[in-house]
Amino acid sequence: MPADPLDALRLPIVPVEPRPEFTEALLRRIQAVDPSERRTTPTIRYFVTDLDAAVEFYCQHLDFQLELRPNPVFAMLYRGDLRLLLSVPGLHPGGHALSDGTLPTPGGWNRALLQVANLDATIQSLRRARVHFRDDQPSGVAVRQVLLEDPSGNPIELFEPASGYHERSR
Amino acid sequence: MPAPSDPVLAIYRAALPHVYGYLLPRCGSAALAEDLTSETFLAAVNASRQGSLSEVNTAWLVGVARHKLVDHWRRREREQRSLAAAEASVAEVDDPWDEWLDAEAAFAILALLPATQRAALTLRYLDGLPVATVAEHLGRTVHGTETLLARSRAALRRHYEEGHHHAG
Numbered sequence: 197m198p199a200d201p202l203d204a205l206r207l208p209i210v211p212v213e214p215r216p217e218f219t220e221a222l223l224r225r226i227q228a229v230d231p232s233e234r235r236t237t238p239t240i241r242y243f244v245t246d247l248d249a250a251v252e253f254y255c256q257h258l259d260f261q262l263e264l265r266p267n268p269v270f271a272m273l274y275r276g277d278l279r280l281l282l283s284v285p286g287l288h289p290g291g292h293a294l295s296d297g298t299l300p301t302p303g304g305w306n307r308a309l310l311q312v313a314n315l316d317a318t319i320q321s322l323r324r325a326r327v328h329f330r331d332d333q334p335s336g337v338a339v340r341q342v343l344l345e346d347p348s349g350n351p352i353e354l355f356e357p358a359s360g361y362h363e364r365s366r
Numbered sequence: 367m368p369a370p371s372d373p374v375l376a377i378y379r380a381a382l383p384h385v386y387g388y389l390l391p392r393c394g395s396a397a398l399a400e401d402l403t404s405e406t407f408l409a410a411v412n413a414s415r416q417g418s419l420s421e422v423n424t425a426w427l428v429g430v431a432r433h434k435l436v437d438h439w440r441r442r443e444r445e446q447r448s449l450a451a452a453e454a455s456v457a458e459v460d461d462p463w464d465e466w467l468d469a470e471a472a473f474a475i476l477a478l479l480p481a482t483q484r485a486a487l488t489l490r491y492l493d494g495l496p497v498a499t500v501a502e503h504l505g506r507t508v509h510g511t512e513t514l515l516a517r518s519r520a521a522l523r524r525h526y527e528e529g530h531h532h533a534g
Contacts, residue, residue: 211386
């Protein structure tokens with residue numbers, strides 16, 4: 197096979213010292229991290245059958261960012277302060293099998309709720325991307341909401357506040 | 367406050383030039399490189415405090431930096447235009463490309479490409495990662511990544527040849 201001309205773009209890592217002011221400021225920020233802060237991170241776990249498809253779905257369509265993917269059966273994603281754990285069920289370590297061999301399965305009706313700024317625009321965008329909706333007609337009490345599914349069939353509710361919406365003030 | 371024995375703090379000064387040195391030439395902006403360097407170390411120290419790390423070293427931190435760079439490009443892509451429109455606008459054909467490549471010119475062209483294409487080419491060629499690893503970073507399937515790489519190469523080539531044509 198002939199050499200790929202783009203191999204000429206290979207760029208080794210050459211250490212570069214940042215500005216001293218930046219170096220010291222970042223050190224102070226790291227030292228100030230409160231160890232208790234992230235231990236209360238709201239976290240949900242979804243079981244998925246295809247981890248590749250699930251990571252792509254949540255990152256491409258729902259603004260999640262991939263944080264860790266240490267093995268083929270687990271990934272950790274973030275959307276703001278919300279942490280989403282994706283696990284492939286099975287008898288392997290981390291597969292969440294019960295002692296009697298029962299395996300978790302994706303799907304059901306309990307779901308994560310994600311607030312979006314413009315529900316109608318989001319629905320249109322997701323329709324164009326051929327995302328599967330269980331219900332794409334906005335409805336609800338004090339919110340407008342729709343229900344979609346990830347590639348494994350897990351439901352995700354998208355909503356935007358409407359008249360009467362309440363949330364505890366921070 | 368992190369304990370003095372915190373593994374990220376322990377290697378901070380030694381690892382910082384490597385993380386910054388990885389990010390700076392790839393994002394092309396000192397301000398952005400500083401932002402992403404900060405995100406990298408803050409994510410690392412948070413992970414460390416959760417006890418989810420077995421070992422922290424410079425190579426792992428560079429890997430975190432790579433994630434942060436890809437996240438940045440993903441956000442940028444979303445801001446610029448929809449992914450579908452960006453990909454649909456580029457021909458899928460990736461002709462054999464045997465000519466010698468001026469790397470400096472190609473680096474400059476990378477900055478002109480849509481963020482997702484820039485991310486794919488950077489991970490595959492500047493970082494020398496296998497396609498499967500690039501796919502993992504981009505949150506795509508291997509097949510989808512191969513398609514994206516082919517489109518990105520075609521876009522790079524088109525800009526490159528147009529540039530040389532105009533230069534001539």
